[in-house]
Amino acid sequence: MQNELKYTVRSREIVDLATAMKNSSLTLSPYFQRNLVWRDAHKRDFIDTILRGYPFPQIFLARGKIDVENMTSSQAVVDGQQRLNAIREFIDGKLEVDGKSFRDLTSRQKEDFLKYEVPVIDFDLEAGDPRLKDVFHRLNRTYYALSAIEKLASEYSASEFLLVARALAGEILKTEVPIEELGDVGSEDDAETIPGNMFSRDPGIEEATWDWIVENAEGSFATLIRTEAIFTTFEFDRKVPLMFSLNVICTYLAGYYNRNDRVRKFLDEKSEVFPEKKELFSVLNATADFIVQMNLNKSSMWWNKANFFTLVVELARLPKLREQAPVDAGIKLQVMEQNLSSEYSLAAREAVNNRAQRDLRGEMVRSALEAPLP
Incomplete structure (x- = not known):
């Protein structure tokens, strides 16, 4: 069959996978992946499964192009991200099961854990192969199914419009995220920064575009999003701030609308070129x-x-x-809050994402900020 997807079924010991995560030859969070969503209870149950020697479903990896000069290759997790992260956290001492982390196990228990054989399906797919996202979506249709924003983030991963929203939501950092240095597995060495491999970002993003986005990351808006109690940790895990940022951008450009109705339209229209991006960063950071x-x-x-x-x-x-003066504006909003009308209260509590409610809230906030100081 033409374009048949090649894959290999095999098993790999945990020590092999842990080493690959350590040296960054295995990317746990490639550009098409979701955020980590497992709670500690899920992680503990999973590690307990391994400690008891019970089997668990296979993980899926994609192998990129081999560097024939350096004789190295990179891999990315297509399905199994949550499980591999639980293994890494347990080895790093960040997760305990029955009051014990990896370093608290006996030598025999450590050896058995590291020799545990994980069923693996290896796809022969390079980073830019469109089938990579297709496989990812197909594998995530059931348990912990992808949310609407997680699907969009994967589908439009190379979109300039999405990249701006990701930067504003605090998802893009100026430097690589530190990866725990395992050393001798389970050591307490300081974390080090290891460059990501070819799967770290969508290869469809031009270098100049990526550099510009990174340069403008971690601005005032992203900092505000991440430091104030606007979103819960779970909401960050499920990319809720990203959808929020997308809606802020779309509303800035086109006015209020129902729910998320304009998001895909703008993602399509401004996928390759987003001429307003400098203006957006400037205005939202000033705001x-x-x-x-x-x-x-x-x-x-x-x-x-x-x-x-x-x-x-x-x-x-x-x-x-x-x-x-910002302080004056703050006083006006405080007065509005202290004398909140039932009409606004209802629009901020029920059907909050409908256009009628958004219009009403906008009009009332605007009036409050335009009013003279009390």
């Missing part, structure tokens, strides 16, 4: 700086996702609102 200087109380309703969305959009779309 974030303004919000920080408002000195809003940590328990303020404005850190609620729906209210925060409205506040960001209004301040971003109407620069005149940012011409006043």
Whole structure:
């Protein structure tokens, strides 16, 4: 059959997989993957399965092109990311099972754990092969099925529009994420930064585009998103801040709309070229700086996702609102919160993502910020 997908079925010892994760020849979170979503309870149950010698379903890996000069190759996890991460955390001492981490096991138990054979299916797929994402999506249709935003993040991984949203959501860092140095497996050596392999980012992203995105990452908006209690840890795991950022961008460009209706449209239209990206970074970072200087109380309703969305959009779309002193704007919002109308309260509590509710909240926030100081 033409274009038949080649794969090999085999087993690999945990020590082999742990070493590959350590030296970054195995990418745990390639560009098409989701975030880590397993809770500690899931991780402990899984490690206990290994310690008892019970079997578990196979993991799927993709092998990239072989570097014939250096005689090396890179691999990426297509399915099994959560399981391999649990193994890495247990070995690193970040996860305990029945009060014990890897270093607390006896020598025999450590050896048995590291020699445990993991069933592996190896696909012969290079980083840019479109079948890679197709296989990933097919393998994630059931348990812990991909959410809408996780599917979009994988499908449009090379989109310039998505990259801007990822940077604003705090998903892109200026430096590689440190990978724990395992040393002799289970050591406590300091973490070191190891460059990712060919699967670390979508090969369809041009080098200049990626460099520009990285240069503009970790700005004021991304910092605000990650430091205030707007999203829970679980929501970060499921990429909720990314969908939030996409909707902020789309609303800035086109006004309020229903739910996520404009997101795919803009992802398609501005996939290769996003001329407003510099403007977006500038405006949203300035908006974030303004919000920080408002000195809003940590328990303020404005850190609620729906209210925060409205506040960001209004301040971003109407620069005149940012011409006043941030502290004065903060006082006005405090007064609005203390005298909150039932109409606004309902629009911030029910059907919050419908256009009618978004329009209403926007109008009322705008009026509050345009009003004179009490």
